[in-house]
Amino acid sequence: MEFIFFITSGLFLGWSLGANDAANIFGTAVGTRMVRFRTAALIGSVFVILGAMMQGSGTTRTLSQLGSIDTLGGAFTAALCSAIVVTVMTWKKLPVSTGQAIVGAIIGWSFFTSTPVDFSVLTKIVGSWVTGPILGAFFSALLYLLMRRIIRRTSIHVIKLDIYIRLALIITGAFGAYSLGANNIANVMGVFVNSISLTVHFGKFTFSTIQLLFFLGGISIALGIATYSKKVMETVGNGVLSLTPETAIVVVLSQALVLFLFSSTSLYNFLSHFGLPPIPLVPVSSTQVVVGALIGIGFVRGVQEIRFEMLGQIALGWLLTPVLSGFLTFLTLFFMQNVFDVAVSGHERINSGTDLTPKIQNIIHLPANTDRLLTIAAIGIFLLSALVLLLHYRRNRLKMAANEKKLAEQIQYTDYQKALSEIELNNIRMENTSMAEHLEEKRKELVTFALNIGEMKQFLEVLSDSIEAADQEQNLQRKHELLHAELVRIRQKMSFTHEVEHIYKQAEQIHSDFVSRLALRFPDLTEHERRLMVLLRNGFSSKEISPVLNISPKSVEISRYRLRKKLNLRKDENLTQFINAI
Amino acid sequence: MFARANKSIELINKFLNCVDQSLLLFKDGVKNYLYRDQGNFASNLRSLANSEMESDVLRREIENTLYTQSLMPQLRGDIMRLLEEMDNLIDQAKKNLFQFDVEMPNIPAELIPDMIKLTQISTSAAESVIPAAKSYFSEPANVSEKIHRVYFFEKETDLLADVIRRKIFREMPELKLSEKFHLRYFTLHIENISDIAEKVADLLTIMAIKRTV
Numbered sequence: 027m028e029f030i031f032f033i034t035s036g037l038f039l040g041w042s043l044g045a046n047d048a049a050n051i052f053g054t055a056v057g058t059r060m061v062r063f064r065t066a067a068l069i070g071s072v073f074v075i076l077g078a079m080m081q082g083s084g085t086t087r088t089l090s091q092l093g094s095i096d097t098l099g100g101a102f103t104a105a106l107c108s109a110i111v112v113t114v115m116t117w118k119k120l121p122v123s124t125g126q127a128i129v130g131a132i133i134g135w136s137f138f139t140s141t142p143v144d145f146s147v148l149t150k151i152v153g154s155w156v157t158g159p160i161l162g163a164f165f166s167a168l169l170y171l172l173m174r175r176i177i178r179r180t181s182i183h184v185i186k187l188d189i190y191i192r193l194a195l196i197i198t199g200a201f202g203a204y205s206l207g208a209n210n211i212a213n214v215m216g217v218f219v220n221s222i223s224l225t226v227h228f229g230k231f232t233f234s235t236i237q238l239l240f241f242l243g244g245i246s247i248a249l250g251i252a253t254y255s256k257k258v259m260e261t262v263g264n265g266v267l268s269l270t271p272e273t274a275i276v277v278v279l280s281q282a283l284v285l286f287l288f289s290s291t292s293l294y295n296f297l298s299h300f301g302l303p304p305i306p307l308v309p310v311s312s313t314q315v316v317v318g319a320l321i322g323i324g325f326v327r328g329v330q331e332i333r334f335e336m337l338g339q340i341a342l343g344w345l346l347t348p349v350l351s352g353f354l355t356f357l358t359l360f361f362m363q364n365v366f367d368v369a370v371s372g373h374e375r376i377n378s379g380t381d382l383t384p385k386i387q388n389i390i391h392l393p394a395n396t397d398r399l400l401t402i403a404a405i406g407i408f409l410l411s412a413l414v415l416l417l418h419y420r421r422n423r424l425k426m427a428a429n430e431k432k433l434a435e436q437i438q439y440t441d442y443q444k445a446l447s448e449i450e451l452n453n454i455r456m457e458n459t460s461m462a463e464h465l466e467e468k469r470k471e472l473v474t475f476a477l478n479i480g481e482m483k484q485f486l487e488v489l490s491d492s493i494e495a496a497d498q499e500q501n502l503q504r505k506h507e508l509l510h511a512e513l514v515r516i517r518q519k520m521s522f523t524h525e526v527e528h529i530y531k532q533a534e535q536i537h538s539d540f541v542s543r544l545a546l547r548f549p550d551l552t553e554h555e556r557r558l559m560v561l562l563r564n565g566f567s568s569k570e571i572s573p574v575l576n577i578s579p580k581s582v583e584i585s586r587y588r589l590r591k592k593l594n595l596r597k598d599e600n601l602t603q604f605i606n607a608i
Numbered sequence: 609m610f611a612r613a614n615k616s617i618e619l620i621n622k623f624l625n626c627v628d629q630s631l632l633l634f635k636d637g638v639k640n641y642l643y644r645d646q647g648n649f650a651s652n653l654r655s656l657a658n659s660e661m662e663s664d665v666l667r668r669e670i671e672n673t674l675y676t677q678s679l680m681p682q683l684r685g686d687i688m689r690l691l692e693e694m695d696n697l698i699d700q701a702k703k704n705l706f707q708f709d710v711e712m713p714n715i716p717a718e719l720i721p722d723m724i725k726l727t728q729i730s731t732s733a734a735e736s737v738i739p740a741a742k743s744y745f746s747e748p749a750n751v752s753e754k755i756h757r758v759y760f761f762e763k764e765t766d767l768l769a770d771v772i773r774r775k776i777f778r779e780m781p782e783l784k785l786s787e788k789f790h791l792r793y794f795t796l797h798i799e800n801i802s803d804i805a806e807k808v809a810d811l812l813t814i815m816a817i818k819r820t821v
Contacts, residue, residue: 188679
């Protein structure tokens with residue numbers, strides 16, 4: 027019972043970590059509704075526990091090296107003070123990291139119990155606070171460039187891209203949760219590792235202290251994710267840290283990689299095996315790595331996009347959190363020891379983690395005299411140089427791109443002018459065609475007119491000769507017959523058959539498509555009715571149609587009436603409108 | 609999941625083709641009206657009305673698919689707005705052609721080439737929006753260079769429309785004032801197409817910036 031009571035502070039810290047830090051992993055995915063909260067919480071919870079159980083020992087050992095809290099009372103106080111600092115600072119919207127809070131608490135405990143602090147370990151931890159965000163920036167810059175290149179080169183349709191992004195968000199989220207569990211479980215349960223020793227039997231399985239603590243810590247983080255992170259995720263997705271899903275993949279992956287590197291015992295052993303400087307196994311603040319990753323993306327997109335106040339926030343977090351946490355722990359330990367009479371320190375002081383459970387010792391073989399500070403500085407300098415080179419390369423590329431853009435704009439402008447000239451040319455062609463048709467029409471009219479004049483002249487000459495012959499005729503009856511014949515000829519000529527035919531032909535030519543449609547739709551029409559319809563289509567009134575068809579206006583009206591009957595038109599339907607609509 | 613995505617892609621492509629076809633019909637319709645080809649004009653009008661109906665159906669189907677299948681939660685609002693604005697192009701084209709049919713404006717022969725040119729440039733602005741929209745879906749980085757074409761044609765449309773209006777009011781005393789007003793409205797109607805295209809271009813620019821990684 028005592029054990030359960032004392033670790034509640036650690037569980038509270040775990041709950042707080044889950045509630046806040048899960049938003050760094052799934053915040054954008056849930057906030058932008060790309061992934062449902064239920065899916066995110068389930069994946070996050072499972073992978074946090076897996077990470078804690080499978081890879082949480084490395085960072086725990088480093089924290090134990092900093093200060094091995096050897097009583098439950100001391101561990102409870104340190105975890106509780108860290109949790110209070112984290113909660114209050116989160117509430118006051120100040121930058122905070124669980125890792126920095128717990129480090130401050132351990133130092134506070136060391137000062138209170140007069141346990142010497144291992145400054146080489148402290149340097150290693152503080153160094154990781156700097157290298158973590160820098161590494162995050164480096165990874166995110168590289169991944170961002172890579173992702174941008176892939177998206178631009180592949181030209182995937184936005185809908186398909188949406189599906190790929192969802193899958194990527196889930197996979198990177200799972201990796202992020204795993205790394206969070208692996209790296210940050212030390213913050214939650216690290217202080218309890220040396221304060222208790224118990225073994226739990228569950229059927230055929232036996233759980234050691236570390237396994238049990240990591241499992242409970244993992245569960246507490248998972249509970250934080252499941253119960254409270256939704257609110258934080260929705261705020262992150264739509265608020266200050268609002269990212270596009272593509273950027274979120276890069277940020278989460280960078281953060282997961284950094285946390286993984288700082289917690290992978292296999293990588294540590296691998297590098298040590300080859301005599302390379304290993305990456306220290308230290309709990310890193312996921313929020314600060316995220317900020318570093320955002321700055322890395324800002325570098326790639328252009329320096330003007332970087333919010334430099336974020337750097338100030340990180341620095342403030344580095345200073346404020348451990349100081350506050352250490353001070354609070356010191357004070358609380360005083361009360362715990364003197365007021366509540368709780369033992370906060372054992373008799374044996376542990377300086378270098380020699381009392382650690384054999385399991386942890388077997389996993390890690392630290393090289394004895396590695397200069398950690400130098401390693402961290404070297405990595406930092408290397409990353410910074412790489413970043414500067416990257417920026418230089420990018421600046422040159424931007425310059426070239428700007429020149430290319432200018433050239434492309436000039437070409438584009440020429441293209442537009444060309445397109446405009448083509449439109450004008452087409453118009454002129456169209457106009458010329460129309461004019462040529464008009465000219466041809468006029469020419470035909472002129473020819474017809476000239477022919478008519480010739481014909482008329484010929485007719486009048488014949489008429490003149492005939493009248494002259496009739497005038498010279500002596501026989502009165504014969505004279506009368508000749509004059510009558512000429513009169514008949516004149517009357518025949520007055521019907522203007524040729525001219526009417528010409529007018530009709532012209533009307534048909536103008537509406538050639540109408541004539542063909544008419545024949546298809548009303549095959550039973552007589553020639554007279556067809557002509558009447560063509561003239562009506564041309565806008566001729568009854569009065570104008572009368573001389574053309576050589577009938578009286580009254581007869582035109584009768585013809586129109588008959589036509590209506592034949593076309594089955596209702597009383598309210600207009601004949602001209604009906605013809606125009608054909 | 610991918611089958612649903614393919615269906616949505618197909619619907620969007622169909623919609624864009626529908627916009628393209630409607631603009632061609634509009635252009636042809638105005639030309640037929642101006643050259644007094646009543647038969648073909650009526651046929652253009654009918655086809656454009658059908659095209660407008662089809663585009664409405666497609667737009668609703670796309671909206672339905674995007675929302676029911678929860679596709680692109682962040683972008684679908686913008687995409688639906690884009691499709692709505694593009695649908696406005698078809699609506700405006702149809703409205704304009706119907707106005708020609710109903711009001712039958714008397715366009716003097718000397719204005720016909722200018723009116724045809726105005727129609728062509730205005731629809732060119734709208735036609736240029738289609739490749740830009742297609743580019744937004746696959747290559748958002750290329751949208752801006754395609755959008756320039758829209759702005760260019762829109763500006764040219766405005767200039768030509770001004771020239772036509774000046775000609776109507778200053779160089780054609782034989783026209784009645786009512787006829788001048790009537791003609792001015794028709795230049796404005798045609799000009800509206802390029803104005804809507806410009807709106808779509810503005811929207812596309814912002815959308816492309818949002819999508820640019």
